[in-house]
Amino acid sequence: MKKLPLLLALLGPLNVLAQETPFERSHKTATTTYAEAISFYENLAKAYPQQAKLFTYGSTDFGKPLHLLVLSKSKVFDPVALRKSDKRIFLINNGIHPGEPEGIDASMMLARDLLKNNKLPENVVIAIIPLYNIDGSHNRTGTSRANQNGPVAYGFRGNSKNYDLNRDFIKTDSKNSQAFQQIFNIWQPEIFVDTHTSNGADYQYTMTLIPTQKDKLNGIVSSYLTQTMVPDLYKQMKGKGYELIPYVNSINETPDAGITGYIESPRYSTGYAALHNTIGFMPETHMLKPFDKRVESTYKLLQTYIDIIVRDAKLIGENKRKADEFVAQQKEFPLDWKLNRSVYDSIEFKGYAAKYKPSEISGMDRLYYDRNEPYTKMIKYWDKFEPSLSVTKPVAYIIPKAWDKVIALLKLNNVQMKQLAADTKMKVEMYYIADMKTGTRPYEGHYQHSAVKLNTVTQDIQFYAGDYVVYVNQPTNRYIVETLEPQATDSFFNWNFFDSVLGQKEGYSSYVFEDTGAELLKKNPELKQKLEAEKAKNPDLAKSASAQLDFVYKNSDYYEKTHMRYPIGRLQQDIKLNLN
Structure with a gap:
């Protein structure tokens, strides 16, 4: 036993x-x-x-x-x-x-x-x-x-x-x-x-x-x-x-x-x-x-x-x-691609004859493949894709610590990051969202953005201790660039991670700001010239009192600088930073 x-x-x-x-x-x-x-x-x-x-x-x-x-x-x-x-x-x-x-x-x-x-x-x-x-x-x-x-x-x-x-x-x-x-x-x-x-x-x-x-x-x-x-x-x-x-x-x-x-x-x-x-x-x-x-x-x-x-x-x-x-050393990164339809190969293809017959449901012609008529023939195969949009990487991206999902995903993908040890003001490129398309129906739970157009502005931005610095000198550069550049096909921006920046948080009462705006135009001839130039090329603006007032507001210090501003900065010079 x-x-x-x-x-x-x-x-x-x-x-x-x-x-x-x-x-x-x-x-x-x-x-x-x-x-x-x-x-x-x-x-x-x-x-x-x-x-x-x-x-x-x-x-x-x-x-x-x-x-x-x-x-x-x-x-x-x-x-x-x-x-x-x-x-x-x-x-x-x-x-x-x-x-x-x-x-x-x-x-x-x-x-x-x-x-x-x-x-x-x-x-x-x-x-x-x-x-x-x-x-x-x-x-x-x-x-x-x-x-x-x-x-x-x-x-x-x-x-x-x-x-x-x-x-x-x-x-x-x-x-x-x-x-x-x-x-x-x-x-x-x-x-x-x-x-x-x-x-x-x-x-x-x-x-x-x-x-x-x-x-x-x-x-x-x-x-x-x-x-x-x-x-x-x-x-x-x-x-x-x-x-x-x-x-x-x-x-x-x-x-x-x-x-x-x-x-x-x-x-x-x-x-x-x-x-x-x-x-x-x-x-x-x-x-x-x-x-x-x-x-x-x-x-x-x-x-x-x-x-x-x-x-x-x-x-x-x-x-x-x-x-x-x-x-890790690459400087230019493609962000979107297009098929070159002028270049193709010929490949052998084994198919079945495609035919049509009346549908038993609608009575109209319907497609079917006749397996009694197999064929072998050469067909065209288009497989050359070319970059339709590219970007030059910055020295580093600066990510405010508030964007925790972005930070967590970067860490999950072995992206090396450092944190500012102290509050730091630095000169960086900031993107403003100038235009985009947004789906009218949800796709995989998101109203996805596409065709993003950007205005790039160099600004002195205040960052804070604990904000993240991501240097673009890593084997994970492609993941970094293709997720953090908002114009990339599958960027975090296009998947709605940053939609809160698209909403304006402050405004004005027209009857009050009329006097403020008039004073701004008197004290700032350049702003007056800018308004007149815009009216000359935009008839709709010239006909609208409210649009002209809004133009003055949005070109003044009263308008919030963060509206439509993508919150991640692009550091263009390799300056010494106090990092943890």
């Missing part, structure tokens, strides 16, 4: 490693629930405590922590020590949209098989977020993705607050985003993959691919991405039976006329990763292909990533180091 506990102990790990995933047990028709996924990874970590460890980080809006399984052949699980020993970090994120669950199931099988077959690489640490949108995964149906072919049930795109978490990496309205950024900036991956399922046209491919847009990625890592990594992914996946094609972003209703590249701004996971010089990928399996084939193609793609990273580990690490050094 004494031998039984020992026998059970020996069999325990074997049972764990042999266990099938819920996907496999369902004959490849079901995807794993959150509870099943965490239980599976807990068992793996128990079975292989020296090579697998399951961490938890922060919380999510659902009240659960975000889990991270780390697989390390060297038995080291300290990210600082791993970087010192020149290991590469490969981060896989699954279930940001839980209705697109292939990565959830593929990653479980991959982790198990790597451990079971003793296939963990020596020079690459694999980190897996089992299921990012825990909230949405509990909202489980088989109907929310109306166009998708399986699985039998799956989660919902929105989280508990109905946020699309793949739009939340800058504004960080969710606790999920905070926990993810904690993971990302602690582990600092060189390669990042966020698994998805596509929508859109029908075609022959099971897997499409969105790499970080090559023109916006740092040139050093972009060269490796475009010349080595992406071609090798295409070649190896074709050999494994799953040809790749760029994400089918059609310029017209169908792909026949050509497709364009995808410019992912920092609100998206891979756009966020690019701010940190990390190569990102968003594989998108095709929604209409059988679920088991979508999972299989994801499994094989993840394995292919590992093989390439293992082979090129030294080069990938060196490229990341050089890119960080370059960005």
Whole structure:
């Protein structure tokens, strides 16, 4: 009888490693629930405590922590020590949209098989977020993705607050985003993959691919991405039976006329990763292909990533180091991009004939793809993006301590900051918001700004002890600039962090200020000339007594200097400051 506990102990790990995933047990028709996924990874970590460890980080809006399984052949699980020993970090994120669950199931099988077959690489640490949108995964149906072919049930795109978490990496309205950024900036991956399922046209491919847009990625890592990594992914996946094609972003209703590249701004996971010089990928399996084939193609793609990273580990690490050094010294930063439609490649595309027939609902013509007429032909592919807006970085940004969410997010992203030790008046550039567009409907909980126009004024501004000084001489420069420059696409300003400065706090009674204004014009001929000049070029002003009075007010010392003034200063000279 004494031998039984020992026998059970020996069999325990074997049972764990042999266990099938819920996907496999369902004959490849079901995807794993959150509870099943965490239980599976807990068992793996128990079975292989020296090579697998399951961490938890922060919380999510659902009240659960975000889990991270780390697989390390060297038995080291300290990210600082791993970087010192020149290991590469490969981060896989699954279930940001839980209705697109292939990565959830593929990653479980991959982790198990790597451990079971003793296939963990020596020079690459694999980190897996089992299921990012825990909230949405509990909202489980088989109907929310109306166009998708399986699985039998799956989660919902929105989280508990109905946020699309793949739009939340800058504004960080969710606790999920905070926990993810904690993971990302602690582990600092060189390669990042966020698994998805596509929508859109029908075609022959099971897997499409969105790499970080090559023109916006740092040139050093972009060269490796475009010349080595992406071609090798295409070649190896074709050999494994799953040809790749760029994400089918059609310029017209169908792909026949050509497709364009995808410019992912920092609100998206891979756009966020690019701010940190990390190569990102968003594989998108095709929604209409059988679920088991979508999972299989994801499994094989993840394995292919590992093989390439293992082979090129030294080069990938060196490229990341050089890119960080370059960005720390970089002076000009693009803030927005436009597609150059005069430059394109021709690529082979395997599609289905697009046809039209009368709709059984409306009687009018409707599109359908005829799978009985597959074709292979060359189509145009536009993928050259050019900067449409750039900025020269300052020496430093000065951030009043009152803007605590901004400060917290900068710290979360490893931005080095110092604080003023004493009240200090300094000459800085200040932006005034001259014009902008604001959405008429909310987008992800915000009435987002865009097309921001700025007036730049050099002013002596009083800052105070405890205000933050952010020098723009860091590897995190892109994150700093693209969040703090209000005209950037996904700036904190455009996500409404600073809307309070857009409201005027003081005013005047016209009947009183009429006398004050008249006195100002008598004592200040320059103001009088300015008013007359403005009236000459603006007929509406010339016809309006109230508008003329308001012009005098807004050009006087009575008008508050903080109205429409972006509160973060741009220090242009490297002066000595008293800093903590």
